[in-house]
Amino acid sequence: MEIEPTKSELEILQVLWHHGPSTVRFVNDKLNEQKRAVQYTSTLKLMQIMAEKQMLTRDESQMKHIYIPLIEEGQTKEFLLEKFVDNMYNGSSSSLVMQLLGNKKTSKEEISELRALLDEFDKNNA
Amino acid sequence: MEIEPTKSELEILQVLWHHGPSTVRFVNDKLNEQKRAVQYTSTLKLMQIMAEKQMLTRDESQMKHIYIPLIEEGQTKEFLLEKFVDNMYNGSSSSLVMQLLGNKKTSKEEISELRALLDEFDKNNA
DNA sequence: TTGTTCGTACGAAATTTTTCCTACCTTTGT
DNA sequence: ACAAAGGTAGGAAAAATTTCGTACGAACAA
The missing domain is CATH 1.10.10.10 (Winged helix-like DNA-binding domain superfamily/Winged helix DNA-binding domain)
Incomplete structure (x- = not known):
């Protein structure tokens, strides 16, 4: 890419x-x-x-x-996200998520959604 | 801002x-x-x-x-992150994190870090 | 003292990105 | 048939961003 x-x-x-x-x-x-x-x-x-x-x-x-x-959505966004994390958070995804959690505009629903995602992820990678 | x-x-x-x-x-x-x-x-x-x-x-x-x-780091990054989430993920933080989890470059360490963050967050917001 | 190094100021140019005007063709409705 | 509406092509311009050359003063070393 x-x-x-x-x-x-x-x-x-x-x-x-x-x-x-x-x-x-x-x-x-x-x-x-x-x-x-x-x-x-x-x-x-x-x-x-x-x-x-x-x-x-x-x-x-x-x-x-x-x-x-001609360029695929997921692939493109992954690329852009990676660049964003590198530029803004020195490559640390968890720093980004920390910022997300600290953000007042991130709703409670979004947060339980996040937790569910992580659980799902763990289940598939146990 | x-x-x-x-x-x-x-x-x-x-x-x-x-x-x-x-x-x-x-x-x-x-x-x-x-x-x-x-x-x-x-x-x-x-x-x-x-x-x-x-x-x-x-x-x-x-x-x-x-x-x-003159502009503060956290505040500025929060603003930029919010714009990024809006532009790229239609405002959905969990979509962004899903992308993060699907990204091969996101290490296992980053992911347990994420989980810890979320636990910490829940504890403080129970 | 004198030349070399290191600093700022300023203006202009180069690049990248975005916007729009004009010309002209095709389709559609009367 | 003819006007109106809607399409593409292309060039140019505008705007935003980035880069750098030149001038010139201050500091410093020989």
Whole structure:
């Protein structure tokens, strides 16, 4: 993995990962709903660039091109998370989680969820 | 908190947080040791800009100015982590931790560390 | 004293990322 | 047929970030 999506590229990838292959129009609408105001041609341009970079591919058989992510969600996020942990917490995952637990915005539900995950993990790795 | 350090700014902040108030020379040396080749004047410029932005302040009483972080480590990292979780995992911390657990690079030690953290947390919040 | 080293200031340039204008083509509705 | 709506392509510009050259003063060593 040598591909590091920029902030805006990641926004687009999220839409495609979440909703599957989509037109530019669809992605642009989602961004405007969920994120911020952005012109159609800006999104178009970015997605074209992403296709050049081999981050996406597209089906041009119809006039409305369908864009398809070429990089896999889990793999990409794992890569980005690893970089984040390295940069911010000197590679220590537990430091990150400690920060998470100290964060007021992390809800009780999230925390019991965390505990369940860890139990599950232990069970499978006993 | 409205201050969002850039990638390079964060590198500088990490040095200052870790080593305390420092000269440009010191920070630049650390960056070259730990990160990548970068000219002295580049680091200088960046730290001057950060001072303008009120991210740092400096003691100019000596010729070698001493730069001091104005934003707090924990608070800043919490903010950045929250944004990361929002952007990448739609705000779900447990999704992030799940990714962490699935990551081969997360060691067994890290995981028992995690479990200990969670136990500790529960004890204090029973 | 004099030259070398080390510091800051400043401006400009290079790079990266993001945004949008314009042109032009296709589809659709009247 | 024709206008309106919606599509892509491409270039340029804007914005954000990063890098560095040059000038010049202070400290220091010979």
